Amino acid sequence: MVSSNDVNKLFLQAVLSRRLISTDLGKVLWKKAIQAVQAVDDNLQIPYNGTEEGWGDFVGALNTTLNPLDLELSRLHDENTGIEMYALVNRKGDEVAQLASDYSPLEIAYFKALVEQIMLAPNASYSISSLAALRESSTLKSAMSKTQAETVLASFVTKGWLHKSLKGRYSLATRTLLELLPYLKSTYPDEILECVICYEILTRGKGCYTPNCNVRIHDHCHTKYRQGNSKCPSCQHDWASETNAKKLIWIGEKAAGADDPRRRARRRSTVDGSDDEDDEPSQSQAMDDDETPEPTQTQRNKRSKAKRSASVSQADETMEVDEDEEEEAPRPRRSGRRG
Structure with missing residues (x-):
């Protein structure tokens, strides 16, 4: 015999099969269940x-029913589109372990390292x-192949x-x-940013x-706020002018490689669970932003020599030839090499 609780069951089954749904889709699924x-x-x-x-009211009543199971139909706005999304989430225990049904322990460790x-x-x-993401797989206890x-x-x-963005980040x-x-709030409390408008976690914005x-x-x-406001909601500095609008600080991918002397301390989780902190990023970490390594001493010497022996235009041409030869052509053998 059917009851009104069957609506909840059908709706939850639809959510679980999709994992992540928009509010509009959620309403459609709810009406279909009814x-x-x-x-x-x-x-x-x-x-x-x-x-x-x-x-x-339906979502609130549903969460009340799910509360004893430590489950919740939670919502969050997509940071790229601003669309409100819902997902059924576990609010207790090690949240990273939720991946265990789909991935192996090694793959979960890889995901955790990427996070x-x-x-x-x-x-x-x-x-x-992409280079940094692939390199992270080699740091695991059981390294993955590329x-x-x-x-x-x-x-x-x-x-x-x-x-994954169009730039491969x-x-x-x-x-x-x-x-x-x-898990993010408990593990990285100093890294969490919140939007002053919606009070949700922020990893992309201004x-x-x-x-x-x-x-x-x-x-x-920011787009909605600027429709009726022209000043910062806190310090009241003007955001309206084109000049000041360009001064806004990027948060997210657009901030990668920005000219900012401040660096976050990077914590590398070790196998035994201890953490190591480095105040300055290593050379390989510094490459994460643009994937372009610093020139070697050999390259610097070649460039200096080229500048001293030719005009500026000739030096530029010589530098390009030297760099191409170092990256693509094998090193010439030294004359007089002993057999």
């Missing part, structure tokens, strides 16, 4: 009855390059755990921010350019 139950018993009284006004590097990325860029790492990375993107996707939010002003805001929240 129609399915009423098709069996059209005299059944169903609370809220699928009305637009009843959606919030750490993204959260500790310099300049609040909250992203890492091919394996590429396959797993693609899977993380396909299943909504990571976002990886950042945390909405699904990860929703499902692992308690910040006020005024010194000592801590205002950080999502791009979509």
